Amino acid sequence: MNFELDDVQTLVRDTARRFAQEEVAPLAAEMDKTATFRMELVKQMGELGFMGVAIPEQYGGGGMDYRCYSIVVEELSAVCASTGVVVSAHSSLCCDPIYRFGTEEQKKKYLVPLASGQMLGCLGLTEPQAGTDAGAVRTTAVLDGDEWVLNGTKIFITNGGQAGVAVVIASTDRSAKHRGLSAFIVPADAPGYKVAKEEHKLGIRASSTAELVFEDCRIPKENLLGRPGEGFKIAMQTLDGGRIGIASQAVGIARGAMEQAIAYAKERQQFGQPIANFQAIQWKLADMATEIDAARLLTWRAAWMKDQGFKNYSREAAMAKLFASDVAMKATREAVQVFGGYGYIDEYPVERYYRDAKITEIYEGTSEVQRMVISRALLRD
Ligand SMILES: Cc1cc2nc3c(=O)[nH]c(=O)nc-3n(C[C@H](O)[C@H](O)[C@H](O)COP(=O)(O)OP(=O)(O)OC[C@H]3O[C@@H](n4cnc5c(N)ncnc54)[C@H](O)[C@@H]3O)c2cc1C
Structure with a gap:
């Protein structure tokens, strides 16, 4: 690399x-x-x-x-x-x-x-009882002539409020559990497709997080993505790639917060000098920069593996997301600290970075899940 x-x-x-x-x-x-x-x-x-x-x-x-x-x-x-x-x-x-x-x-x-950006897309995997346990999806898809009929509810769907198309994971064979899941391309204008609710959130508040409800939602037979029963595999492989995106988001949040902290530390005067002169501030910035670089390198390694066509880069993508999200939490917390009281009010953007960072430890698999993926790979090797 x-x-x-x-x-x-x-x-x-x-x-x-x-x-x-x-x-x-x-x-x-x-x-x-x-x-x-x-x-x-x-x-x-x-x-x-x-x-x-x-x-x-x-x-x-x-x-x-x-x-x-x-x-x-x-x-x-x-x-x-x-x-x-x-x-x-x-x-x-x-x-x-x-x-x-x-x-x-x-x-x-x-x-x-x-x-090409003419419309936005989303993935509907999570359900009220199927979060970390993604195989517990209850949304069903039944073939009726030339159409699939979907029934169920998806929650916490990023871009759900504005998406023109959703990739939806639904069960086509309940008895086969996660092996009975299939993936579908569902256009938002399909009959029976409803955006039921928008969530109010701690951070990433501008991004839509919606509940999608499918009530006898009819889509053409040819909108099955992959083969019947491949839905879980498609979802898991999709999340491997997604974790590179979220790790990149976390690196960006951390870097943005650090840049704000550097600028403020040079400008804010206390005891007759810029606070950047104090070693306590300098060390915070040094730690941030070091950890951000390490997070970016882990993220780029996973991206490189995906580019090279590695069949399996789950462990590396999980490491990147786990580490980068932790770095985002630490860097934003320390950036708020560098700003002192001003960091806590919305006159400056660091409080937004601090709120935004938290989600990177949760979506596309929590940090606990990333540790499960990494440790499984270690114990299997
Ligand atoms: C803002 C936002 C956007 C999202 N966007 C999407 C999206 O676009 N599409 C989508 O499908 N989903 C999306 N999600 C859902 C997200 O991926 C889930 O919230 C996440 O996977 C966790 O599931 P859960 O919330 O049900 O938590 P739970 O699974 O209930 O977990 C609760 C806690 O228990 C822990 N836990 C659970 N099982 C285990 C275990 N076996 N071992 C150890 N610890 C465990 C978890 O780590 C967590 O700390 C989004 C969520 C949010 C908040």
């Missing part, structure tokens, strides 16, 4: 950084306060290739590698973690499974508009 960015990766980083600072940063505080995402950003990011960074150009994407995807999510998250997860959930959890498991027709019909 090369530590240096190549020309394409450098260009992507510079473009994403400029876009994040010029277009996203000015909206971030307001989007957080109003808990509303500005959908025009999706269109703009689509034009830059950011809504399908690692999807080939023939399917509407940017045709770049997974490291570029990681870079884009980090840059967006460094100014607005909500924008970071809108892109990450859309790309990793909806575009990627359609690209990897979809038919040519499915890719033309759904992936092209998704990856």
Whole structure:
């Protein structure tokens, strides 16, 4: 693995950084306060290739590698973690499974508009009784002539409120438990598809987290993604890729908080000098920088493995997410500390970073789950 960015990766980083600072940063505080995402950003990011960074150009994407995807999510998250997860959930959890498991027709019909940013996508896996125990999904899909009929409820779905398409995991054979799960491409305008509720959250408040209800929701027979019974496998492999996105989000949040802390430490005067002169502050910044670099390297290793076509990179993706989310928690906590009282009020953005960081330890598998994935791999080897 090369530590240096190549020309394409450098260009992507510079473009994403400029876009994040010029277009996203000015909206971030307001989007957080109003808990509303500005959908025009999706269109703009689509034009830059950011809504399908690692999807080939023939399917509407940017045709770049997974490291570029990681870079884009980090840059967006460094100014607005909500924008970071809108892109990450859309790309990793909806575009990627359609690209990897979809038919040519499915890719033309759904992936092209998704990856080009004409519409947003989401993944519906979690249910009220099926969180960490994802195999306990109760939503059913029954074949009726030329249509699948879906019934059930999905909760906590990122982008759920605005998505034009959802990849939905449902049971096609209850007796086979997780081996009886299948994946479906469900357009939001399908009859019986309802956005039932929007959640109010601690952080990433601008990103939609919705409950989706399927009541005799009818979709064409050809919207089965992969083969019947492959749903659990598709979901787990999708989450491996997704964890690289969330690790990148965590690195971005941590870096954004550190940059705010550095600027403030140089400017804030106490005892007649900038607080940056105090060793207590300097050590916090040094620890942040070191841990952020380590988190990014773990994340890039997992991205590199995905780019190289490694069959299994679950352990490395889990390590990246576990470590990066921990770093995001620590870096944002210390950034608030560097700001003192001002860090606790919303005049400065670090309190938002602190609230945003927490979710990286929870979604796409909690930190406990990442430890389970890593330890299973250790004990199997
Ligand atoms: C903002 C947000 C966005 C989300 N986006 C999506 C999305 O887009 N699509 C989607 O499908 N889901 C999404 N989720 C769901 C998310 O992935 C789940 O919340 C997460 O996997 C945990 O499931 P749970 O909430 O049911 O917690 P539970 O599974 O009830 O876990 C509760 C606690 O018990 C621990 N625990 C559970 N089982 C074990 C075990 N075997 N060993 C040790 N500890 C265990 C967990 O680590 C956790 O600490 C989102 C959630 C949130 C909050």
